[in-house]
Amino acid sequence: MxxxxxxxxxxxxxxxxxxxxxxxxxxxxxxGFTLNELEVIEHIAKIPDPNVTKLAEAGYMTRGAISKLTKKLIARDIISTYQREDNKKERYFQLTENGKKINDKHERLHEKWLQRDASVFETMTKDEFDTVFRFIGRYRELIRNEKKEKHV
Known part of the structure; x- marks a missing residue:
């Protein structure tokens, strides 16, 4: 092969x-939360002024899918919307207190899994990490450029 x-x-x-x-x-x-819902919650916590477009790009989902997910999360009091003073048309999302608790729980799970799998990473050298990151970066750049060319 x-x-x-x-x-x-x-x-x-x-x-x-x-x-x-x-x-x-x-x-x-x-x-009670799907993986997609948890991913949206995570992105809202990390992305500055997250809107439908930014969330769709970050999660490799359609804007329609993000709209459906955010409506569900709003109805469950996990996220809320806001508008910026300089942009009254766009809706942005933020975590509610309930959403912050869910995100904290999710982050703790990721930390737990990193600790569980630490032995794999402890043996990696800086050069090995750099090689893996270079490969992933080059591959992602190729895909991004291809995507840009299709939209031009």
């Missing part, structure tokens, strides 16, 4: 294995 294809398959398999491994604990600790 071509090494390039094998590398992509191994990366995707690893990502799926991580998700499968973490999913039961995530579902138990954050019962």
């Amino acid at each position: 071509d090494k390039r294809q094998l590398l992509i398959e191994e990366y995707l398999n690893l990502a799926n294995e991580i998700i499968l491994r973490n999913k039961p604990e995530m579902e138990k600790e954050l019962q």
